[in-house]
Amino acid sequence: MTSARIHVAADAVIHFLSHMGIKSLHNYPGGTIAPLLDACGRFGIKVFTSKHEQGAGYAALAQAKLTGLPGVVAVTSGPGVTNVLTPVADAFFDSIPLLVFTGQVGTGDLTADKPVRQSGFQEVDTPALMKPITKAQFQPKSIADLVAILPKAWQIACEGRRGPVSLDLPMDVQRAAFDDTIEPIAKSARTDSARTDTSNEKFISDLLEAIQTAKQPVIICGNGMATGEHARLLSSIRSYWPAPVSHSLLGVGTLDSEDPGSLGFHGHTGSQLAGKAIADADLLLVLGSRLDVRQTGTLTSEFAKQARIFRVDFDANELEYSRIAYHHGLCSELTPVLQALQQALPGKQIADLAPWQKKIANWRQTLGWPYPTYPGAAPKAVLEYLSEALPQETIVTTGVGAHQHWVARHFRFALPQRRLMTSAGHGTMGYDLPTAIGAAIHSPQSTVLCVAGDGSLQMNIQELGMISELGLKVKILVLDNHRLGLVSQFQLMNWETDTACGNKHSPDFATIAKGYGIKAIHCGVEDEVQAALKAFIAFDGPVLLHLEIDPRHDVVPMLLGGQPTHKMWPYFDVQGNPKEMGDD
Incomplete structure (x- = not known):
């Protein structure tokens, strides 16, 4: 804990977070959040700057899951706010405590009830945008407001069913002269957790x-x-x-x-x-x-x-x-x-x-997993091999798509050491890489495996730069089936076409990773997968394996509309023959 003095309100915010046990803050910078970022170094909070606000938000989700405290993300006004909405929605639907600090124009430039679209540069109505996807939204207009709001925001994020809380900070409030502390609260804020009536x-x-x-x-x-x-x-x-x-x-x-x-x-x-x-x-x-x-x-x-x-x-x-x-x-x-x-x-x-x-x-x-056999690597076999070979303390992050469900099916998980981080309620492609970065930062003793599809990885591929800059030992497996697999499968099942989702051109992910200074391996459908997997596992540093698989690999069986849980489509026996499920 530093002995730095508090001079402005932004200092008091960071001082409060530091006293509550927060050691890191995830951000993408901008003018209206600058006072808050400026205070971090003086009060012992390390700043991690992602390549995009969405990346910062997902890294903060991993922070919350691994530290037991709220994740903290800070972004600027306007586009900073709109870019961070997606991870905030993930936190809301998957019950992850998050404090979302957004910069805002000064109180005198807020549009409020004026019949104009915008008064200040990069102004958006942040509380209104955040309302459907946060537990509470605050926009303090004065020092007194801020002092009252910050402890309350912490408690709301942590109490009951956890989730994100939005704090929209006008520039003049952040910079207002202030030399007092915002009183820390008991860290065990979940006061109603033990109902024994x-x-x-x-x-x-x-x-x-x-x-x-x-x-x-x-x-x-x-x-x-x-x-x-x-x-x-x-x-x-x-x-x-x-x-x-x-x-x-x-x-x-x-x-x-x-x-x-x-x-x-x-x-x-x-x-x-x-x-x-x-x-x-x-x-x-x-x-x-x-x-x-x-x-x-x-x-x-x-x-x-x-x-x-x-x-x-x-x-x-x-x-x-x-x-x-x-x-x-x-x-x-x-x-x-x-x-x-x-x-x-x-x-x-x-x-x-x-x-x-x-x-x-x-x-x-x-009732096994009788997938059809195709040339090259099979997702089930690859994931079972990695599950067996990687250390007991392994965190796996995924994007959203076929790869996500193959991981949940075929990788061994056992809490607290073997854990899965994935987007469930919001179902967000691009969750994979930035969440893996947060996991590597906040659980450096763990092996971190990021499993992504060729579509999902490209949502936040720019975060490869953060992995390289920080030297994070993240292992990135790209299962490339040249299609947006799960949606392609859905479209083919229902409409017999996958115009938007099938036959996708993939970039050379290995070359992209190398451009960021990350070791990379490419393995085509006809290449020897065993050697590639062994090299991927053995490398002691950030590494990406671009593994191409046959595009016909689907997620089967699947529960469709109008089916009970015991009659998924299609039901196979262990020989791979479709049949109706009986009562055996």
């Missing part, structure tokens, strides 16, 4: 009764479960009640992917095994998961229709407006519920789950 007790009692008699239970772990502590508690609970576990996309890794009880992730591009188990379950315990349409399919009445469904969610609105009818719901943070189960289960008589486990083991043999 009678509703918890009744819910736990009813759940324990259901657990004792259920013969075919399934646990669903969502984004709310994706912490190391929750993974530990789940493991303890399953030592007494070994129910199989399925995940949402963001819940992957809560149970080790290689655990015999892991069903994989369920839904749109998930596993047939998970879909079948959910369909046949007689008890479904849903922990911190929205159960959105990609998880359940469109036939909500068919989802786990044989099961007694218990839901725990911290967001009361998710329970009130649930797409899926459930029998018992509890609005609570997950930790006290998991701890209560952990304490109550020892000594309880639990139904014999051996027949259920045997049935699932048999399904696992039948």
